[in-house]
Amino acid sequence: MSIAIVFGASGGIGQEFVKQALKRHAVVYACSRPSADIVDDTPLPDIKTMDNGLQTVKMDVLNEKHLKQLANQIINQYGHVDLIVNATGILHDSNGLEPEKKIEDFNLDNFNKVFQINTASTALIAKHFITLLNKFDAQPAILAALSARVGSISDNQLGGWYSYRASKAALNQIIKTLSIEVARRNKNTAVIALHPGTTDTNLSKPFQQNVKPEKLFSAEYSVQKMFQIIDNLFIEDNGKFYAWDGSTIEW
Numbered sequence: 001m002s003i004a005i006v007f008g009a010s011g012g013i014g015q016e017f018v019k020q021a022l023k024r025h026a027v028v029y030a031c032s033r034p035s036a037d038i039v040d041d042t043p044l045p046d047i048k049t050m051d052n053g054l055q056t057v058k059m060d061v062l063n064e065k066h067l068k069q070l071a072n073q074i075i076n077q078y079g080h081v082d083l084i085v086n087a088t089g090i091l092h093d094s095n096g097l098e099p100e101k102k103i104e105d106f107n108l109d110n111f112n113k114v115f116q117i118n119t120a121s122t123a124l125i126a127k128h129f130i131t132l133l134n135k136f137d138a139q140p141a142i143l144a145a146l147s148a149r150v151g152s153i154s155d156n157q158l159g160g161w162y163s164y165r166a167s168k169a170a171l172n173q174i175i176k177t178l179s180i181e182v183a184r185r186n187k188n189t190a191v192i193a194l195h196p197g198t199t200d201t202n203l204s205k206p207f208q209q210n211v212k213p214e215k216l217f218s219a220e221y222s223v224q225k226m227f228q229i230i231d232n233l234f235i236e237d238n239g240k241f242y243a244w245d246g247s248t249i250e251w
């Protein structure tokens, strides 16, 4: 039975990943927080079974007890996972966190928050789910993290956005490092970073004014393009950073 997990499932891109994953997988766990900006320190994730294979999971991706419980439940019930997508991410919030225009805007608390959500979340997911990514048929089991082209160090032309850029560059390093470990431990697993293109969601809303209409994608379109990559992935693609159109991005 084919199992997928989407973290950040309440987000613009995450919701669409859940929708399109349900067409491909028998069971899809859609994981999101009970409500924004509330630290959820309850010991157990709240899992509800819905129609058509959807399992909604109220949990915090930064809460290791929740990750551990969810992993245990999936191991006991199914024994493996075919696809994990981490669509969690932050660029700005309602508490004054904004991407920095200049270095004087740098704020340590905001930097720490952005790093926890954009970078550490994928490491924590990998920590608790790596042993479940153990498929043995033609297509590899896949862990895909939503990164961003601005995280590419070699592609940095514009500057600015210190914390977000650095968090995505660090996420890319986590993916690259993890790809080396899974090549040793999980022979049929691929971990990749994905750039969705500028996509019309809450995250990009305040920054859309200079984006040409044809360069601003609907979440439906950008996830369709990312699923084309995921559906056609080979084990040799482990450790790559893909843009929405299937081209690879230099780290």
Ligand SMILES: NC(=O)c1ccc[n+]([C@@H]2O[C@H](COP(=O)([O-])OP(=O)(O)OC[C@H]3O[C@@H](n4cnc5c(N)ncnc54)[C@H](OP(=O)(O)O)[C@@H]3O)[C@@H](O)[C@H]2O)c1
Pocket (backbone or CB within 6 Å): 007, 008, 009, 010, 011, 012, 013, 014, 031, 032, 033, 035, 036, 037, 061, 062, 087, 088, 089, 090, 117, 146, 147, 148, 149, 195, 196, 197, 198, 199, 200, 201, 202, 203, 204
């Ligand atoms: N939209 C774009 O143009 C664009 C471009 C490049 C890269 N990306 C990347 O794509 C991913 C998805 O972005 P999106 O556009 O779908 O953004 P979004 O609509 O704002 O969704 C982001 C999701 O991240 C989770 N999140 C945010 N703050 C959190 C926190 N403090 N703690 C835990 N979870 C938190 C939330 O999920 P829950 O509340 O469900 O936990 C939220 O729904 C992000 O990693 C983003 O960096 C987006």
